[in-house]
Amino acid sequence: MKATARILNGIEIAAQIKAEVAEQARALAARGITPGLAVVLVGHVAASEIYVRSKVKTCAELGMFSEMLTPPESVTTAELLELVAGLNARDEVDGILIQLPLPAHVDTRRLLEAVSPDKDVDGFHPINVGRLQSSASHGVQAGSALAPCTPAGIMEILRRSGLPVAGQHAVVLGRSEIVGKPVAMMLLNASATVTVCHSKTVEIGRYTRDADILVAAIGRPGFVTAEMVKPGATLIDVGINRVTDAAEVARFFPGDEARAAQFATRGSTLVGDIHPAAFALAGAYTPVPGGVGALTIAMLMKNTVAAAKARRGASAGRSEVAAAKA
Ligand code: GUN
Numbered sequence: 471m472k473a474t475a476r477i478l479n480g481i482e483i484a485a486q487i488k489a490e491v492a493e494q495a496r497a498l499a500a501r502g503i504t505p506g507l508a509v510v511l512v513g514h515v516a517a518s519e520i521y522v523r524s525k526v527k528t529c530a531e532l533g534m535f536s537e538m539l540t541p542p543e544s545v546t547t548a549e550l551l552e553l554v555a556g557l558n559a560r561d562e563v564d565g566i567l568i569q570l571p572l573p574a575h576v577d578t579r580r581l582l583e584a585v586s587p588d589k590d591v592d593g594f595h596p597i598n599v600g601r602l603q604s605s606a607s608h609g610v611q612a613g614s615a616l617a618p619c620t621p622a623g624i625m626e627i628l629r630r631s632g633l634p635v636a637g638q639h640a641v642v643l644g645r646s647e648i649v650g651k652p653v654a655m656m657l658l659n660a661s662a663t664v665t666v667c668h669s670k671t672v673e674i675g676r677y678t679r680d681a682d683i684l685v686a687a688i689g690r691p692g693f694v695t696a697e698m699v700k701p702g703a704t705l706i707d708v709g710i711n712r713v714t715d716a717a718e719v720a721r722f723f724p725g726d727e728a729r730a731a732q733f734a735t736r737g738s739t740l741v742g743d744i745h746p747a748a749f750a751l752a753g754a755y756t757p758v759p760g761g762v763g764a765l766t767i768a769m770l771m772k773n774t775v776a777a778a779k780a781r782r783g784a785s786a787g788r789s790e791v792a793a794a795k796a
Pocket of ligand 1: 567568569570571592619620648
């Protein structure tokens with residue numbers, strides 16, 4: 471009989487990371503440094519507002535300072551560049567996050583490139599993209615790249631769960647700048663053999679069936695079916711798709727009374743990019759919700775403390791030594 475697939479609990483792993491970050495924030499506070507995050511949220515995108523509130527709340531829970539800047543939808547690129555320049559110049563701001571997507575009239579690329587690379591806690595600045603490419607590490611360390619949060623979270627799940635990466639065939643579905651490309655690079659840096667599949671890949675199944683680690687980040691509910699998965703593989707599901715059609719819910723979760731009840735109450739349920747039936751074949755998998763999604767904010771907090779330490783830790787250390795000698 472097949473062993474039951476192991477569930478990789480993102481909520482537990484995120485809690486571990488947040489506890490470590492809180493400890494580091496306390497150590498910095500003892501030196502008079504409160505790590506600080508500035509979040510720029512333009513206009514009113516409902517999903518972005520929810521994410522940003524959650525980021526601000528987590529900062530407070532971990533003993534960090536945060537500030538939310540909310541320019542109106544009509545803001546110009548020039549005005550945003552000025553706002554970012556101000557944040558770059560403020561010493562108490564360690565991390566700057568510009569919530570995406572921005573309105574179509576804003577030059578997103580120019581804005582992301584205006585963020586000081588040392589404060590780029592999203593890891594989107596070309597300098598950090600380049601540093602990630604030349605890095606052999608898959609975590610975030612002072613002095614090395616600030617890595618994008620969702621891919622960094624995936625690597626933490628694999629590492630903290632003791633799952634092997636070196637020598638494994640990792641197949642990534644999706645080539646976005648936020649997830650697909652950086653996670654492919656991080657898996658390569660961790661010595662996996664990496665294949666990246668995307669919308670133009672011919673017959674994706676022939677790659678996914680050979681994957682020891684499959685990372686799905688394409689935003690299509692239940693795209694990866696059981697026939698596309700190698701038994702025993704590690705399945706990492708980055709998709710968070712809201713399904714509102716009752717027939718579709720019944721198709722994804724046949725006989726699952728808890729899901730049916732949830733759907734009846736809320737009128738929707740979340741489905742990843744991997745079909746729930748495929749999880750049964752896995753060696754280990756991240757559930758949706760409660761998997762990869764839970765890690766993203768924890769990694770943002772980790773990046774903010776790392777940025778604070780890298781930029782302010784050394785001088786604080788020197789003044790401590792000077793104080794001790796005095
Ligand atoms: N929008 C969706 N995901 C992200 C993210 O990781 N960072 C930012 N800044 N915006 C996002």
